[in-house]
Amino acid sequence: MTGWISLHRSIENHWLFKEDRKFSKFEAWVDLLLMVNHKDKKILLGSELALVRRGQKITSLRKLSERWQWSITKVDRFLKLLESDEMITVKKDSKKTVVSIVNYDIYQNQDLEKRHRKDSNETPTIQEEDTDDTRTKTNNNVNNANNDSIRRNKEDKQEQQSNYEKRVGRIFKAYEYFGFGVTPAAANDQVVDWLEKHSPEVIIEALREAYNENKKKNNYVNRILTRWKADGLDTVEKIKADKKQFELSKSDTQKPQSYQQKMRERPGEVTPGWMKEEKRKPESPSEPVKTAAEDPEIQKMIAEFRNGG
Structure with missing residues (x-):
């Protein structure tokens, strides 16, 4: 068809x-x-x-x-x-x-x-x-998707804010516990600055170090945190391992040094090698002291004196 x-x-x-x-x-x-x-x-x-x-x-x-x-x-x-x-x-x-x-x-x-x-x-x-x-x-x-996205974003922000407040609260408690006193208003900015660069666990460990050294000052805590960050010590585990390594590396012939003294050294300061060698060099034994009877020079002088001469 x-x-x-x-x-x-x-x-x-x-x-x-x-x-x-x-x-x-x-x-x-x-x-x-x-x-x-x-x-x-x-x-x-x-x-x-x-x-x-x-x-x-x-x-x-x-x-x-x-x-x-x-x-x-x-x-x-x-x-x-x-x-x-x-x-x-x-x-x-x-x-x-x-x-x-x-x-x-x-x-x-x-x-x-x-x-x-x-x-x-x-x-x-x-x-x-x-x-x-x-x-x-x-x-x-589209409206439902937008509403879901807004709701999820709101929940995420609330959760982030809650977690942040918990971290701040932990630092404030440690701040008071280690004898830095009740956190003043000025310390709030300092704590916020610490949290932007370090984890709460590391900050608390630095407060503990300052407490052990009886240096309960924010500036001292800053020096500890700065040194740890420069050395790549960003967890408590790494910090403890560094302390242990330091204790093992100390030599018996060297003047004992505490870990806190190490932390107080200014970054970049190096002891000259010749000074270290001088410290390690053993003193040479001194000659035995001779008595007058044992010293021929002295005996010769005595004999001449007796002979009038």
Whole structure:
């Protein structure tokens, strides 16, 4: 058989078409031909103006699923099948699915359309309803996503603030415990500055060191923290290991030095090597002291004195 028939879009209003049923693949294909635009038209999609060209339809997998009484997965597979046979093209984004009929004029001759000019003046009601519904649901989804994002950000900020307050509270307690006194207002800025550079555990360890040395001053704590940071000692474990290494490295021939004395050394000061060697060098044994009877020179002088001479 050759030739073709004219099928008006009003067929969608016929009681046979409106029968509640699950579409076949053929019916779904014909439905696509009926629903696409027969001329270019601009529509408002969200806050953007979109141009829907002749032979195109803006819809969604969900909408087609409800229309054809298929699962969304089946709709997606069917559209891919039509694409593989080069019958349609499909473009998707987060807001819409655009279906374009390939060679639309084969199915809808423009000369025939001229004989039915009234069709060109009809409002594509279904298209607009479809677009409005999609736009509404898209906006709702966007609003829900934005609300969820705002809520999560608020919760994250609250959790961060709570954790920060806990860290500050720990430092203040240690500050008072090690005898630095009740934290004055001026110390608040100092604690905040410490927390920007060091962990609470390291700060508390520095307060302990200052307490052990009876140097309960912020400046002294600053020197300890600065030295540890310069040496890469950013955890309590590393600090304790450094102390242990220091104790093991002390030589018996050297003057004993405490770990606190080491920490008080100014960074960059190095004891000259010759001084260290001088300190290590053992003293040479002195010659034994001779008595007058044992010294021949003295005996000679005594003999000459006795002989008058």
